[in-house]
Amino acid sequence: MMNETESKNNFQMKNATATYRGASTAGIHQSSQEVSGICRAHKFVKPVPFNGLLTNKLLTQLPGEDFARLLPHLEPVSLSCGEDLYGFEEGIRAIYFPETAVISHLYVMEDGSTTTATVIGRDGLVGLSAVLDAGTPSYYTQVIIGGSALRVEAEVIKEAFNRGGAMQRLLLSYMNARLAQLSQRAVCNGRHKLNERLCTWLLMIHDRTGDEQLPLTHEEIGQQLGVRRAGITTGCNVLRQSGAISYRRGRIRILDRQKLEAAACECYHALTQAIENSLSRKR
Template sequence: MPKNDALQKNHLLANLSGEVCQRVCPCLELVSMSLGQVLYESGDTLRYVYFPTDSIITLLYVMEDGTSTEISVVGNEGVVGVALFMGCESTTTRAVVLSTGSAYRLPGRWIKDEFNRHGEMMNLLLRYTQSLIAQTAQTAVCNRYHTIDQQLCRWLLLSLDRLPGNQLIMTQEQIANMLGVRREGVTQAAGKLQKLGVINYNRGHITVLDRPHLEKLCCECYAVVKKETERLLPYLHRVNAETPAGPSGDAHTQLNIANHVVGRTNRSSYGITR
């Protein structure tokens, strides 16, 4: 069973009462999230939900010709697999690990049992789902009306909010695939940000050097999503306000919490985990 300090790494789990934790925690399994790992494909039958700790999961919509675009990202503020507790067994999206780290995995029957108690877990998950819908809707608006430069700024800020440091590992081709734009557009946008001293980009490693400037260059979409998320999940605002701005760290360092899960750590390799 994870200890309370380990559960603090995911803000949804951190806000559960002791009574709910006693029911849920014995079923949680800490799993490793590898870069590029596919948690599920569109149309798959879902078996688990995932509560990221220091990893980021991107949710993609895949077209018939294989092209895809990102519709939302999930990090330590949320959970992946909302379709399971919303009455469905499958989803139209693909879930892929965008940033390595860890996540707590919970079997679908356990999340559904707790959700159907109509208590605090249901309320928390519904509020999170609404925030995810807001992010998805704003992403659609941003992709339609704003420039690639602005979309890149929004994507960087959303990713940074879900990481402990200021570094990301992502190639321009991967970013272009998620934004649904041409790689050349991302190259130009990243080049502009680098010339302004906002980021440093080298061989797939992105370091954000000036976040305040990045926020000024971004469109309104990031602020809209952030405000709505903090309205629905007010504890996130408290966490952000209480967290001091420390020195840059390695955003891809594994958290040392696996030992708190008794005999249940799964070191998954690349591939589909259903």
């Protein structure tokens, strides 16, 4: 009989053909709208075969029985960089557990400027507000780093949460970590220098991808941090000169994490500790 670890790391799921319900289903045309001067577009989430390995830390924390109950509803998908999983004030029908993809909650101001509040990767999930009946989001849920994720209907997770037990405890603990991230980011944005914030943000992305090369442009980073592209270019130049990173067009490579951590603000360790605490609690 297969043990719990083997069940999670070797489960097989049939290929699915459904497309993300938030997108238009009229042929394969994309739907887009202009919001505060920024063009937002829904693209199709592409179903893909499962690669046999489970890396999402929330799912690996579930006891075997709870995971087995959830397993038939999990659908592996591929997410594209820049894709909006949920639009502004759009209902949430599906929840995503990122595997290699990294996702953010992007807020758009009245003047068209943007800033991100949370960064989510294999340490969590997106769509939590649907589980908690918190209403439609006042932000965009955007893919920063394209990659894989596991998708499940929001009602499935909501039912599991309402049953109590391990799933409820896990999500409540994760919710506390997300609130801690929101609070820490607010402090960070108001008190710390751009170069420090840039280092913290790059470390958070690196933690969630596990890849030394990050497909990011200066403009994309500026959009996430709510600053001008020129400021990001200046910061990246400083980090390159120190030997912490290298970069070419549209790609940043982490060369020395220790130098990045030394240059980052204290928020990086606080944010990391909040996630680790949420995942280490007994279920």
